[in-house]
Amino acid sequence: xxxxxxxxxIDRRWIYLSIxxxxxxxxxxxxxxxxxxxxxxxxxxxxxxxxxxxxYLFIAVDYDPSSMAELNPMAExxxxxxxxxxxxxxxxxxAQFGPGMVEDLTTRLAAAHHRVRGEDYVFLGYRxxxxxxxxxxxxxxxxxxxxxxxxxxxxxxxxxxxxxxFADVKAVIDFTAGNTADFWITYGVGRFDFPLAIGITxxxxxxxxxxxxxxxxxxxxxxxxxAAEYEQLVGFPGKGKEQMAYQVIAHSVIIAFxxxxxxxYFATRKQKQQLGGGR
Amino acid sequence: xxxxxxxxxxGVTGVVMxxxxxxxxxxxxxxxxxxxxxxxxxxxLSLPLGIWSLVKANVLKLKDPKExxxxxxxxxxxxxxxxxxxxxxxxxxxxVFMKLFNTILIPIQATVFSLLAFFIASAAYRAFRARxxxxxxxxxxxxxxxxxxIPLGPISTANLGAVAWILSVPNMAAKRAIxxxxxxxxxxxxIKIILGIERTYMGRD
Amino acid sequence: xxxxxxxxxGIAVFLTLCIFSFLYRDNPFYKFAERxxxxxxxxxxxxxxxxxxxxxxxxxxxxxxxxLHYIIPALLGVLMWTRFSKKYAWLSRYSIAFYIGISxxxxxxxxxxxxxxxxxxxxxxxxxxxxxxGINTFLIVLAVVSALxxxxxxxxxxxxxxxxxRIGIYVIMIGFGAGFGMTVMGRIALLVQRVIFxxxxxxxxxxxxxxx
Numbered sequence: 121x122x123x124x125x126x127x128x129x130i131d132r133r134w135i136y137l138s139i140x141x142x143x144x145x146x147x148x149x150x151x152x153x154x155x156x157x158x159x160x161x162x163x164x165x166x167x168x169x170x171x172x173x174x175x176y177l178f179i180a181v182d183y184d185p186s187s188m189a190e191l192n193p194m195a196e197x198x199x200x201x202x203x204x205x206x207x208x209x210x211x212x213x214x215a216q217f218g219p220g221m222v223e224d225l226t227t228r229l230a231a232a233h234h235r236v237r238g239e240d241y242v243f244l245g246y247r248x249x250x251x252x253x254x255x256x257x258x259x260x261x262x263x264x265x266x267x268x269x270x271x272x273x274x275x276x277x278x279x280x281x282x283x284x285x286f287a288d289v290k291a292v293i294d295f296t297a298g299n300t301a302d303f304w305i306t307y308g309v310g311r312f313d314f315p316l317a318i319g320i321t322x323x324x325x326x327x328x329x330x331x332x333x334x335x336x337x338x339x340x341x342x343x344x345x346x347a348a349e350y351e352q353l354v355g356f357p358g359k360g361k362e363q364m365a366y367q368v369i370a371h372s373v374i375i376a377f378x379x380x381x382x383x384x385y386f387a388t389r390k391q392k393q394q395l396g397g398g399r
Numbered sequence: 400x401x402x403x404x405x406x407x408x409x410g411v412t413g414v415v416m417x418x419x420x421x422x423x424x425x426x427x428x429x430x431x432x433x434x435x436x437x438x439x440x441x442x443x444l445s446l447p448l449g450i451w452s453l454v455k456a457n458v459l460k461l462k463d464p465k466e467x468x469x470x471x472x473x474x475x476x477x478x479x480x481x482x483x484x485x486x487x488x489x490x491x492x493x494x495v496f497m498k499l500f501n502t503i504l505i506p507i508q509a510t511v512f513s514l515l516a517f518f519i520a521s522a523a524y525r526a527f528r529a530r531x532x533x534x535x536x537x538x539x540x541x542x543x544x545x546x547x548x549i550p551l552g553p554i555s556t557a558n559l560g561a562v563a564w565i566l567s568v569p570n571m572a573a574k575r576a577i578x579x580x581x582x583x584x585x586x587x588x589x590i591k592i593i594l595g596i597e598r599t600y601m602g603r604d
Numbered sequence: 605x606x607x608x609x610x611x612x613x614g615i616a617v618f619l620t621l622c623i624f625s626f627l628y629r630d631n632p633f634y635k636f637a638e639r640x641x642x643x644x645x646x647x648x649x650x651x652x653x654x655x656x657x658x659x660x661x662x663x664x665x666x667x668x669x670x671x672l673h674y675i676i677p678a679l680l681g682v683l684m685w686t687r688f689s690k691k692y693a694w695l696s697r698y699s700i701a702f703y704i705g706i707s708x709x710x711x712x713x714x715x716x717x718x719x720x721x722x723x724x725x726x727x728x729x730x731x732x733x734x735x736x737x738g739i740n741t742f743l744i745v746l747a748v749v750s751a752l753x754x755x756x757x758x759x760x761x762x763x764x765x766x767x768x769x770r771i772g773i774y775v776i777m778i779g780f781g782a783g784f785g786m787t788v789m790g791r792i793a794l795l796v797q798r799v800i801f802x803x804x805x806x807x808x809x810x811x812x813x814x815x816x
Contacts, residue, residue, distance in 0.1 A: 189797030310714040322790025330575040334726030344793040366796040405701035416709025437677035444681025473643035480647020506616040507641035510623035516795035537781040544785025572747030573779025582719020589708035
């Protein structure tokens with residue numbers, strides 16, 4: 121068996137080891153990666169930046185620990201910007217482990233920006249069935265959430281006094297790893313027509329550009345690269361930017377894998393054809 | 400009684416909710432709000448079915464010597480969360496309940512999904528080959544999208560423009576066509592359900 | 605890093621490594637972590653549903669605020685539990701029927717509006733001009749139509765239809781390729797986060813031990 125044929129049949133665990141080593145390299149050798157900002161990310165930043173202190177921003181933290189690597193950095197960057205601009209933030213989660221994600225985000229960031237729960241931000245909580253929850257919030261936030269996540273009635277909070285539904289917030293920004301983005305677009309924008317932007321995982325990123333072109337959403341933060349771009353715009357270097365060096369090495373290795381396997385494939389195919397064994 | 404009444408309920412509620420969209424009056428909104436709110440309450444009460452099934456299955460597995468330890472681990476994890484989460488304040492940062500969430504649930508769930516990085520690398524190596532013209536088109540597109548991450552000076556600048564075009568023109572068009580198909584399919588299925596043609600949701604007698 | 609953080613994060617690192625051990629082969633450490641997380645996740649969700657959903661949307665409305673109309677959906681919800689009985693399982697269909705009927709009625713309009721009308725409007729509503737944007741608009745129309753033709757099986761894919769359908773499959777392949785490229789980023793991000801977590805812990809632990 122030739123070397124190339126052996127390369128074609130390499131045990132998967134060698135590939136695993138290569139990827140494992142690739143993501144360890146930046147731990148030892150640290151380097152900066154330039155980040156260029158894409159228009160779909162800049163649009164969200166500009167929108168939030170142009171809001172006035174006291175304006176309301178609605179943030180949906182629709183992800184679980186399984187995708188927090190990509191979505192936490194972007195949610196953190198947007199919340200940092202919102203708190204720094206003194207916006208009033210309403211947060212909800214439609215993911216079953218989302219409350220844990222929100223608790224972590226708000227505890228850290230509210231403390232850093234000296235923001236008070238119930239006065240500067242409110243966490244409505246979690247409800248199952250995203251489509252129904254979104255539609256009910258479109259009528260009145262109080263229908264699905266008579267009290268917030270901590271049992272405080274919404275009417276007792278000064279910041280929620282004149283706030284009824286999506287018509288009273290400047291925009292909704294949804295950070296999601298699943299089809300919740302579709303629910304926000306279909307049952308939210310489709311029925312109540314409010315400005316919506318989404319922060320999504322890399323896996324989903326290519327699937328939402330049609331909504332951007334049709335104007336159903338006004339911006340996309342795609343995956344961890346989008347998060348790094350947003351962090352750069354906001355000026356809070358976080359986990360998104362930190363990930364970029366790792367991404368460079370890992371992508372290089374995967375690209376090398378694709379090249380090697382294709383070279384081996386074509387070389388062995390040619391050999392087989394010459395021997396008359398191939399098609 | 401067993402099949403006819405559910406079909407009538409589906410038909411009536413479906414038609415009412417369909418026409419409600421076109422009649423934005425106070426009464427119509429009232430029906431919409433209560434209809435949705437009721438569905439949410441029904442849903443909340445039906446979710447424990449899954450929890451009960453999981454717990455029951457693992458209690459039964461305690462009798463199996465091979466599975467006993469792992470089922471006990473599952474039940475111990477479940478009970479630990481239930482007991483530490485009895486108070487509503489347990490959901491606030493710093494509670495034992497949230498510490499268990501942060502120490503056990505976050506690292507395990509995040510790591511389980513991180514295994515996919517290894518699998519996708521393996522898939523890229525084994526299956527991502529230019530076997531045909533179509534496969535080559537797919538491969539080149541993926542290659543260019545991945546190449547965005549590697550700083551290559553002027554090549555990167557040109558590639559960024561190319562990828563932006565790919566995402567916003569052919570990729571967008573492909574996903575739009577798929578999305579239109581999904582939209583038509585979803586609407587057609589909903590109509591079939593309301594008209595009583597599609598009844599699989601009822602299961603068997 | 606406090607002693608408590610050192611212990612708790614140490615457990616988190618151990619569980620992370622338990623899951624990674626699956627890469628070699630299935631083993632008891634992996635199974636242990638897998639079952640543990642299933643139990644913890646179910647326990648978390650149970651209490652979340654109880655405190656923030658069952659209490660807020662069922663118990664409080666009926667027993668505290670006296671909104672007695674909530675008794676009707678509550679009873680329909682309880683009917684779902686008849687699924688455990690072979691004899692009375694059919695009663696749960698009443699509850700499912702409300703859920704399915706209401707969801708289906710709402711879905712038709714918004715789905716057609718979002719997935720069809722808005723997408724069609726965005727495809728054909730743009731002017732085709734003799735500049736870069738105009739060329740892209742033309743390409744979008746061509747690509748969307750050809751991809752739709754590829755999925756249209758009521759006519760044989762021969763002649764002109766065949767040619768358009770062939771263009772369609774190339775467009776779809778570009779879409780899938782872009783999706784794969786983005787997916788790699790997503791998957792790597794998940795792994796990198798765990799590597800950063802372990803690295804931060806080890807560095808913190810070394811500093812903690814060195815400082816104490």
